[in-house]
Amino acid sequence: MTTSVSLFPLLLPVALTLTGGLATLAAEPFLAAERKHDWLPWTAAIAVLAAIIALFAVDTGHVHGLYAMDSARVWLCGGILGATLIALGGLQASLRRDAFPGGEPHALLLFAACGAQLMVMATDWLALFVGVELASLAVYALVGLRRQHAESGEGLYKYFVMGSVFSAVLLYGVAMTYGATGSTHVGAAVQSGSLGLWFFGQALILVALLFKVGAFPFHFWSPDAYTGAPVAITGFMGAVIKVGGFAAIGAQWLALIVVANGGGVPADQVLFLDRGIELTVLPGWLSVLQQIVLVLAVLSLWVGHFSGLGQRSARRLIAYSSVANAGYLLLALALPAAGSVVSLGSLWVYLVAYAIATAGTLTALAWLADHDDRHDDLDHLAGQCRRDPFTGLVLTVFLASTAGLPITIGFIGKFLILSDLVAKGWLVIAILAMVMALIGAAYYLGLLATLWGSESKREPAPARSALAVAALAVAALAIFALCWPGWLVPGQMPGNPKVAAVSP
Amino acid sequence: MLGSLDAIIGPLYFWAFSLVAVCCALGVLTTRHPLHGAVCLIGVLLAMAGLYALLGSPYVAVLQVLVYAGAIMVLMVFVLMVLNQARDDHTPRFDLLSIAGLLLPLGVASVSVNVLAGANALHGPAQGGALEGSVANLAPRLFDTTAAGPGYYLLFELIGVLLLVAIVAAVLLAKRSLAGEPSVTKTEDAAHGH
Numbered sequence: 001m002t003t004s005v006s007l008f009p010l011l012l013p014v015a016l017t018l019t020g021g022l023a024t025l026a027a028e029p030f031l032a033a034e035r036k037h038d039w040l041p042w043t044a045a046i047a048v049l050a051a052i053i054a055l056f057a058v059d060t061g062h063v064h065g066l067y068a069m070d071s072a073r074v075w076l077c078g079g080i081l082g083a084t085l086i087a088l089g090g091l092q093a094s095l096r097r098d099a100f101p102g103g104e105p106h107a108l109l110l111f112a113a114c115g116a117q118l119m120v121m122a123t124d125w126l127a128l129f130v131g132v133e134l135a136s137l138a139v140y141a142l143v144g145l146r147r148q149h150a151e152s153g154e155g156l157y158k159y160f161v162m163g164s165v166f167s168a169v170l171l172y173g174v175a176m177t178y179g180a181t182g183s184t185h186v187g188a189a190v191q192s193g194s195l196g197l198w199f200f201g202q203a204l205i206l207v208a209l210l211f212k213v214g215a216f217p218f219h220f221w222s223p224d225a226y227t228g229a230p231v232a233i234t235g236f237m238g239a240v241i242k243v244g245g246f247a248a249i250g251a252q253w254l255a256l257i258v259v260a261n262g263g264g265v266p267a268d269q270v271l272f273l274d275r276g277i278e279l280t281v282l283p284g285w286l287s288v289l290q291q292i293v294l295v296l297a298v299l300s301l302w303v304g305h306f307s308g309l310g311q312r313s314a315r316r317l318i319a320y321s322s323v324a325n326a327g328y329l330l331l332a333l334a335l336p337a338a339g340s341v342v343s344l345g346s347l348w349v350y351l352v353a354y355a356i357a358t359a360g361t362l363t364a365l366a367w368l369a370d371h372d373d374r375h376d377d378l379d380h381l382a383g384q385c386r387r388d389p390f391t392g393l394v395l396t397v398f399l400a401s402t403a404g405l406p407i408t409i410g411f412i413g414k415f416l417i418l419s420d421l422v423a424k425g426w427l428v429i430a431i432l433a434m435v436m437a438l439i440g441a442a443y444y445l446g447l448l449a450t451l452w453g454s455e456s457k458r459e460p461a462p463a464r465s466a467l468a469v470a471a472l473a474v475a476a477l478a479i480f481a482l483c484w485p486g487w488l489v490p491g492q493m494p495g496n497p498k499v500a501a502v503s504p
Numbered sequence: 505m506l507g508s509l510d511a512i513i514g515p516l517y518f519w520a521f522s523l524v525a526v527c528c529a530l531g532v533l534t535t536r537h538p539l540h541g542a543v544c545l546i547g548v549l550l551a552m553a554g555l556y557a558l559l560g561s562p563y564v565a566v567l568q569v570l571v572y573a574g575a576i577m578v579l580m581v582f583v584l585m586v587l588n589q590a591r592d593d594h595t596p597r598f599d600l601l602s603i604a605g606l607l608l609p610l611g612v613a614s615v616s617v618n619v620l621a622g623a624n625a626l627h628g629p630a631q632g633g634a635l636e637g638s639v640a641n642l643a644p645r646l647f648d649t650t651a652a653g654p655g656y657y658l659l660f661e662l663i664g665v666l667l668l669v670a671i672v673a674a675v676l677l678a679k680r681s682l683a684g685e686p687s688v689t690k691t692e693d694a695a696h697g698h
Contacts, residue, residue, distance in 0.1 A: 025672065063655060064655020065654075066659065108672060111665070111669045114665070130662045130663060134662070134666050140673060141674075144677050176619070193622075193623065193624035194623040196618075197619040197620060
């Protein structure tokens with residue numbers, strides 16, 4: 001019998017992030033306005049680094065069935081913390097350049113990272129909700145940082161109102177699920193006769209999570225919210241919230257399979273994300289749900305890629321790219337025929353690849369954009385990479401990874417998802433996704449061509465941040481290093497998912 | 505004897521509270537004066553509190569009155585009065601978009617009613633005066649820190665962080681001027697000039 005205190009090392013990465021946020025917040029009033037952006041980002045960065053180190057030490061297990069840790073969750077938390085570190089650098093560079101009067105954004109960034117980690121670790125719907133709200137509230141404030149700008153207010157208002165509505169939808173779904181299972185545990189067995197109620201609850205939860213990750217048709221908020229936010233925050237939102245949201249969707253998907261098999265996850269056990277589950281039967285409701293998800297995935301790809309083609313603002317372009325990437329990530333949910341093992345390894349690999357590349361791209365663009373991010377449109381960004389070769393080089397790496405060029409982690413992610421799709425027998429969708437990936441690659445490379453193209457007439461804005469330079473350099477190396485065989489999540493490489501999902 | 509009386513009075517209260525809640529909710533949607541809307545919303549929240557009490561959760565019912573119908577709505581009414589929002593006779597009550605928008609909640613509501621009616625009741629009616637949601641039942645469960653407990657104390661602590669983040673976010677967005685940021689007051693002056 002373990003005491004509850006001995007369970008807490010599992011929460012160490014979150015606790016360290018939280019402590020960093022609180023320390024940053026507490027130190028903020030004692031620093032002179034001009035020193036805030038010198039010290040606070042570093043305080044926050046040290047906490048994030050400590051949390052990353054703690055990730056190597058955490059065990060597999062769960063705390064009270066509320067939050068769990070396993071190799072896939074360690075990997076995803078690592079992605080979140082890495083993206084947070086990059087975003088801290090971007091935030092330092094842009095807030096310092098604008099002489100932003102206040103250091104709270106650095107603390108809020110850590111609180112949002114905490115929330116996203118809790119979303120990843122959640123194995124209980126209420127625990128998930130707390131994580132979602134913690135991440136969302138911090139991000140709402142970060143979106144509205146430039147409050148004197150009309151577009152910032154517009155983005156904040158749309159995001160906040162829609163976010164609140166979908167939080168309510170999530171809770172409504174949790175209430176329905178509780179009514180049908182008598183428990184808020186993810187994957188709890190359904191009481192006899194309550195399958196309809198349960199399915200409705202799960203559908204509402206899925207809708208709310210699809211909103212959080214900005215998949216079609218719940219993507220309408222993202223171009224405005226992304227454009228209203230400072231460029232550095234845009235990358236953070238796109239990366240971190242999406243990791244949290246998709247981890248929750250993945251956990252829900254495994255839970256749906258457990259219930260489809262006619263079972264449930266007992267209250268003292270949890271679903272581990274790094275294990276596969278054998279799909280013994282494919283009931284009609286799951287088959288329908290899967291088809292809906294695949295249609296949404298293809299439409300996300302379509303809308304993301306084709307709406308992105310005509311955009312001039314780099315932030316809007318990345319917003320549509322994020323919709324398209326939600327499409328690829330949803331494709332990883334496709335189910336094989338009954339009798340084979342479902343594992344979501346390709347989803348986790350793609351998710352972290354996407355998170356690092358997006359946070360890196362936007363931080364590099366924040367570096368190149370002028371005061372107040374006024375010049376994030378392609379006309380003003382043209383040729384900026386020539387003036388700033390280091391930023392240009394890392395930007396090239398991140399965009400190459402997003403486009404899915406070989407020897408980057410982005411390629412591995414796309415390859416795993418598409419080869420999984422083919423292996424599961426969804427050949428037509430795989431070909432369609434392949435074509436979309438080519439269109440996507442064309443527009444990322446087009447962006448690069450503009451950035452490296454003609455000589456720029458605009459002097460680059462004087463951005464300064466040692467943190468950003470270090471984080472960008474490490475992240476760019478990680479894009480290559482993570483491709484090294486065996487460096488991916490343990491047990492996540494295709495071919496060895498033959499472990500039961502439910503484990504004590 | 506008491507049981508049979510319960511069987512009559514319980515549903516009576518249920519229908520009364522439900523009627524008040526639905527009528528007040530319709531009032532929120534249709535009234536032209538924001539203050540009337542706020543008062544209707546208080547009615548909805550109070551009726552909900554009554555429903556919670558009927559379900560055997562006096563604690564949630566009291567919190568509903570104190571926090572939602574009390575604190576939050578007082579704040580809302582206060583804001584409405586500060587902004588001095590008058591009756592709005594210009595905006596049409598319903599336009600094409602709002603009627604189209606009505607279809608979605610109606611659809612969700614009809615599906616909800618359908619699945620709820622079809623589902624098996626999880627618990628029977630409360631037995632012999634046992635209040636499942638009483639403070640005496642709730643507190644030990646909420647603060648049970650043993651390893652075998654539900655661990656809700658952990659969520660309780662995390663909600664503390666959540667409220668802190670909400671305060672920081674609100675201060676950051678609403679502070680009249682952050683140190684050395686004159687542009688906000690300028691835009692406000694411009695807005696008053698219109």
